[in-house]
Amino acid sequence: MTIKIFTLFPEMFSSVFSASIIKRAIDDGALNIQMIDIRAYSKDKHACADDYPFGGGAGMVMLAQPIVDAVLHHMPESGKPRRIYLSPRGRRLDQRIVEEFAAEDELMLLCGHYEGVDQRAIDLVADEELSIGDYVLTGGELGAMVLVDAVARLMPGVLGNEESKRDESFSSGLLEYPQYTRPREFMGIEVPEVLLSGHHANIEKWRRQKALEVTQRNRPDLLEEDRSLRLRPE
Ligand code: 9D3
Numbered sequence: 001m002t003i004k005i006f007t008l009f010p011e012m013f014s015s016v017f018s019a020s021i022i023k024r025a026i027d028d029g030a031l032n033i034q035m036i037d038i039r040a041y042s043k044d045k046h047a048c049a050d051d052y053p054f055g056g057g058a059g060m061v062m063l064a065q066p067i068v069d070a071v072l073h074h075m076p077e078s079g080k081p082r083r084i085y086l087s088p089r090g091r092r093l094d095q096r097i098v099e100e101f102a103a104e105d106e107l108m109l110l111c112g113h114y115e116g117v118d119q120r121a122i123d124l125v126a127d128e129e130l131s132i133g134d135y136v137l138t139g140g141e142l143g144a145m146v147l148v149d150a151v152a153r154l155m156p157g158v159l160g161n162e163e164s165k166r167d168e169s170f171s172s173g174l175l176e177y178p179q180y181t182r183p184r185e186f187m188g189i190e191v192p193e194v195l196l197s198g199h200h201a202n203i204e205k206w207r208r209q210k211a212l213e214v215t216q217r218n219r220p221d222l223l224e225e226d227r228s229l230r231l232r233p234e
Pocket of ligand 1: 086088113134136139140141143
Protein backbone atom coordinates (compact mmCIF):
# COMPACT_ATOMS: atom_id res chain seq x y z
CA MET A 1 0.00 0.00 0.00
CA THR A 2 1.16 3.51 -0.83
CA ILE A 3 0.37 6.36 1.55
CA LYS A 4 1.13 9.94 0.49
CA ILE A 5 1.10 12.45 3.32
CA PHE A 6 0.76 16.16 2.51
CA THR A 7 2.07 18.37 5.31
CA LEU A 8 3.91 21.58 6.18
CA PHE A 9 5.93 19.56 8.74
CA PRO A 10 7.34 16.40 7.08
CA GLU A 11 10.10 16.18 9.72
CA MET A 12 7.47 15.35 12.37
CA PHE A 13 7.04 11.87 10.88
CA SER A 14 10.62 10.57 10.84
CA SER A 15 10.94 9.10 14.34
CA VAL A 16 7.52 7.43 14.30
CA PHE A 17 8.01 5.86 10.87
CA SER A 18 11.55 4.66 11.64
CA ALA A 19 10.51 2.74 14.74
CA SER A 20 9.13 -0.72 15.36
CA ILE A 21 6.26 -2.17 13.38
CA ILE A 22 5.86 0.63 10.87
CA LYS A 23 9.55 0.43 9.99
CA ARG A 24 9.23 -3.31 9.43
CA ALA A 25 6.20 -2.83 7.19
CA ILE A 26 8.17 -0.29 5.15
CA ASP A 27 11.33 -2.46 5.02
CA ASP A 28 9.29 -5.51 3.97
CA GLY A 29 7.74 -3.51 1.13
CA ALA A 30 4.20 -3.81 2.54
CA LEU A 31 4.05 -0.04 3.02
CA ASN A 32 5.39 2.76 0.85
CA ILE A 33 5.05 6.07 2.69
CA GLN A 34 5.87 9.40 1.08
CA MET A 35 5.85 12.74 2.86
CA ILE A 36 5.13 15.64 0.54
CA ASP A 37 6.13 19.11 1.75
CA ILE A 38 3.27 21.44 0.84
CA ARG A 39 5.61 24.44 1.18
CA ALA A 40 7.56 23.21 -1.86
CA TYR A 41 4.46 24.01 -3.95
CA SER A 42 4.15 27.61 -2.76
CA LYS A 43 4.47 30.19 -5.52
CA ASP A 44 5.29 32.89 -2.97
CA LYS A 45 8.88 34.21 -2.98
CA HIS A 46 9.16 33.44 0.75
CA ALA A 47 7.52 30.00 0.32
CA CYS A 48 4.57 31.24 2.36
CA ALA A 49 1.76 28.68 2.68
CA ASP A 50 -0.79 30.45 4.93
CA ASP A 51 -2.52 33.79 5.41
CA TYR A 52 -5.07 35.65 7.58
CA PRO A 53 -8.68 34.47 7.38
CA PHE A 54 -11.15 36.53 5.33
CA GLY A 55 -13.81 37.82 7.71
CA GLY A 56 -11.34 38.02 10.57
CA GLY A 57 -10.72 35.69 13.47
CA ALA A 58 -7.80 34.14 15.28
CA GLY A 59 -4.92 32.30 13.66
CA MET A 60 -3.88 31.56 10.12
CA VAL A 61 -5.46 29.57 7.30
CA MET A 62 -3.47 27.41 4.88
CA LEU A 63 -3.57 28.62 1.27
CA ALA A 64 -5.52 26.53 -1.25
CA GLN A 65 -3.00 26.82 -4.10
CA PRO A 66 0.03 24.95 -2.67
CA ILE A 67 -2.21 22.17 -1.33
CA VAL A 68 -4.16 21.67 -4.55
CA ASP A 69 -0.98 21.77 -6.67
CA ALA A 70 0.79 19.28 -4.38
CA VAL A 71 -2.09 16.80 -4.40
CA LEU A 72 -2.78 17.05 -8.14
CA HIS A 73 0.92 16.61 -8.87
CA HIS A 74 0.88 13.33 -6.91
CA MET A 75 -2.27 11.76 -8.33
CA PRO A 76 -1.49 8.29 -9.68
CA GLU A 77 -1.81 7.57 -13.41
CA SER A 78 -4.49 4.98 -12.71
CA GLY A 79 -6.89 4.41 -9.84
CA LYS A 80 -8.42 7.04 -7.58
CA PRO A 81 -7.03 6.88 -4.07
CA ARG A 82 -9.25 7.93 -1.15
CA ARG A 83 -8.09 11.42 -0.24
CA ILE A 84 -8.54 12.08 3.44
CA TYR A 85 -8.37 15.45 5.18
CA LEU A 86 -7.47 15.00 8.87
CA SER A 87 -9.68 17.44 10.74
CA PRO A 88 -11.35 17.84 14.15
CA ARG A 89 -14.69 18.18 12.36
CA GLY A 90 -14.32 14.89 10.49
CA ARG A 91 -16.00 11.54 10.97
CA ARG A 92 -14.37 9.83 13.94
CA LEU A 93 -11.83 7.07 13.20
CA ASP A 94 -12.57 3.60 14.55
CA GLN A 95 -11.34 0.05 13.86
CA ARG A 96 -14.01 -0.55 11.21
CA ILE A 97 -12.73 2.45 9.22
CA VAL A 98 -9.10 1.33 9.75
CA GLU A 99 -9.97 -2.07 8.24
CA GLU A 100 -11.57 -0.34 5.27
CA PHE A 101 -8.46 1.76 4.68
CA ALA A 102 -6.18 -1.28 5.05
CA ALA A 103 -7.89 -2.82 2.00
CA GLU A 104 -7.00 0.16 -0.23
CA ASP A 105 -4.10 0.23 -2.68
CA GLU A 106 -3.28 3.90 -2.07
CA LEU A 107 -4.30 6.62 0.38
CA MET A 108 -3.62 10.35 0.34
CA LEU A 109 -3.63 12.12 3.72
CA LEU A 110 -3.87 15.89 3.95
CA CYS A 111 -2.68 17.41 7.22
CA GLY A 112 -3.83 20.88 8.17
CA HIS A 113 -2.07 23.10 10.67
CA TYR A 114 -2.95 26.42 12.31
CA GLU A 115 -6.69 27.10 12.36
CA GLY A 116 -7.32 25.06 9.24
CA VAL A 117 -7.30 25.00 5.48
CA ASP A 118 -9.02 27.17 2.87
CA GLN A 119 -12.33 25.38 2.23
CA ARG A 120 -11.73 25.40 -1.52
CA ALA A 121 -8.72 23.10 -1.12
CA ILE A 122 -10.88 20.67 0.85
CA ASP A 123 -13.64 20.86 -1.76
CA LEU A 124 -11.18 20.31 -4.63
CA VAL A 125 -8.85 17.59 -3.36
CA ALA A 126 -10.39 15.83 -0.33
CA ASP A 127 -13.01 13.08 -0.56
CA GLU A 128 -13.61 12.76 3.18
CA GLU A 129 -12.76 14.36 6.54
CA LEU A 130 -11.50 12.27 9.41
CA SER A 131 -10.99 13.04 13.12
CA ILE A 132 -9.08 10.77 15.49
CA GLY A 133 -11.13 11.74 18.54
CA ASP A 134 -12.88 14.46 20.47
CA TYR A 135 -9.94 16.59 21.64
CA VAL A 136 -8.03 19.43 19.99
CA LEU A 137 -4.59 18.88 18.43
CA THR A 138 -2.30 21.50 16.87
CA GLY A 139 -2.51 19.89 13.45
CA GLY A 140 -3.39 16.81 11.45
CA GLU A 141 0.11 15.26 11.54
CA LEU A 142 -0.42 13.21 14.70
CA GLY A 143 -3.76 12.12 13.29
CA ALA A 144 -2.05 10.88 10.12
CA MET A 145 0.52 8.98 12.20
CA VAL A 146 -2.23 7.33 14.23
CA LEU A 147 -4.00 6.28 11.05
CA VAL A 148 -0.80 4.92 9.44
CA ASP A 149 0.08 2.97 12.60
CA ALA A 150 -3.36 1.38 12.82
CA VAL A 151 -3.36 0.48 9.12
CA ALA A 152 0.26 -0.78 9.08
CA ARG A 153 -0.39 -3.52 11.63
CA LEU A 154 -3.11 -4.95 9.37
CA MET A 155 -0.81 -5.32 6.34
CA PRO A 156 -0.26 -8.99 5.47
CA GLY A 157 2.78 -10.42 7.26
CA VAL A 158 3.50 -7.29 9.31
CA LEU A 159 2.52 -8.57 12.73
CA GLY A 160 3.81 -12.07 12.07
CA ASN A 161 1.10 -13.55 14.22
CA GLU A 162 -2.04 -13.29 12.10
CA GLU A 163 -4.15 -14.17 15.10
CA SER A 164 -3.10 -11.25 17.29
CA LYS A 165 -4.64 -8.75 14.91
CA ARG A 166 -8.06 -10.35 15.13
CA ASP A 167 -8.32 -7.84 17.94
CA GLU A 168 -10.20 -9.65 20.63
CA SER A 169 -11.27 -6.33 22.07
CA PHE A 170 -12.81 -4.66 19.04
CA SER A 171 -14.03 -7.67 17.14
CA SER A 172 -15.69 -9.32 20.14
CA GLY A 173 -16.97 -5.94 21.29
CA LEU A 174 -15.29 -6.42 24.69
CA LEU A 175 -12.12 -4.92 26.12
CA GLU A 176 -9.14 -7.14 26.88
CA TYR A 177 -8.97 -9.53 29.81
CA PRO A 178 -5.92 -9.29 32.12
CA GLN A 179 -2.74 -11.10 31.00
CA TYR A 180 0.04 -12.60 33.15
CA THR A 181 3.47 -14.06 32.51
CA ARG A 182 6.41 -15.23 34.66
CA PRO A 183 6.94 -15.26 37.58
CA ARG A 184 3.93 -16.90 39.24
CA GLU A 185 4.28 -14.54 42.19
CA PHE A 186 5.45 -10.91 41.88
CA MET A 187 5.67 -8.52 44.86
CA GLY A 188 3.24 -10.73 46.75
CA ILE A 189 0.69 -10.86 43.91
CA GLU A 190 -0.13 -14.36 42.58
CA VAL A 191 -1.20 -15.20 39.04
CA PRO A 192 -4.88 -16.28 39.19
CA GLU A 193 -4.98 -20.03 39.90
CA VAL A 194 -7.27 -20.86 36.96
CA LEU A 195 -4.62 -19.73 34.44
CA LEU A 196 -2.21 -22.36 35.81
CA SER A 197 -4.82 -25.13 35.84
CA GLY A 198 -4.57 -26.15 32.18
CA HIS A 199 -8.39 -26.36 32.16
CA HIS A 200 -9.09 -24.56 28.89
CA ALA A 201 -12.86 -24.26 29.25
CA ASN A 202 -12.48 -22.68 32.69
CA ILE A 203 -9.76 -20.34 31.40
CA GLU A 204 -12.07 -19.19 28.59
CA LYS A 205 -14.91 -18.62 31.08
CA TRP A 206 -12.62 -16.63 33.41
CA ARG A 207 -11.29 -14.47 30.58
CA ARG A 208 -14.79 -13.72 29.28
CA GLN A 209 -15.90 -12.76 32.80
CA LYS A 210 -12.89 -10.45 33.32
CA ALA A 211 -13.38 -8.90 29.88
CA LEU A 212 -17.00 -8.16 30.80
CA GLU A 213 -15.96 -6.61 34.13
CA VAL A 214 -13.34 -4.31 32.60
CA THR A 215 -15.74 -3.30 29.81
CA GLN A 216 -18.51 -2.55 32.30
CA ARG A 217 -16.11 -0.42 34.37
CA ASN A 218 -14.28 1.50 31.59
CA ARG A 219 -16.58 1.46 28.55
CA PRO A 220 -20.19 0.69 29.54
CA ASP A 221 -21.24 2.16 26.15
CA LEU A 222 -19.76 -0.94 24.47
CA LEU A 223 -22.28 -3.13 26.33
CA GLU A 224 -25.39 -1.27 25.11
CA GLU A 225 -27.99 -3.54 23.54
CA ASP A 226 -27.64 -2.54 19.86
CA ARG A 227 -23.83 -2.77 20.00
CA SER A 228 -23.85 -6.21 21.55
CA LEU A 229 -26.18 -7.48 18.83
CA ARG A 230 -24.01 -6.01 16.12
CA LEU A 231 -20.58 -7.00 17.44
CA ARG A 232 -21.18 -10.22 19.41
CA PRO A 233 -23.53 -12.34 17.31
CA GLU A 234 -23.11 -15.48 19.47
C1 9D3 B 1 -11.84 27.05 16.68
C2 9D3 B 1 -12.13 25.72 16.10
N1 9D3 B 1 -11.00 24.80 16.21
C3 9D3 B 1 -11.55 23.42 16.09
C4 9D3 B 1 -11.77 22.80 17.41
C5 9D3 B 1 -10.03 25.06 15.14
C6 9D3 B 1 -8.99 24.03 14.97
C7 9D3 B 1 -8.20 23.63 16.02
C8 9D3 B 1 -7.20 22.67 15.84
C9 9D3 B 1 -8.78 23.47 13.72
C10 9D3 B 1 -7.78 22.53 13.54
C11 9D3 B 1 -6.99 22.13 14.60
C12 9D3 B 1 -5.92 21.14 14.40
N2 9D3 B 1 -6.42 19.75 14.51
C13 9D3 B 1 -6.32 18.88 13.51
O1 9D3 B 1 -5.83 19.24 12.46
C14 9D3 B 1 -6.83 17.53 13.65
C15 9D3 B 1 -7.49 16.88 14.74
C16 9D3 B 1 -7.89 17.34 16.03
O2 9D3 B 1 -7.64 18.48 16.45
N3 9D3 B 1 -8.55 16.47 16.84
C17 9D3 B 1 -8.85 15.18 16.47
N4 9D3 B 1 -8.52 14.73 15.28
C18 9D3 B 1 -7.85 15.58 14.43
S1 9D3 B 1 -7.34 15.16 12.91
C19 9D3 B 1 -6.70 16.65 12.60
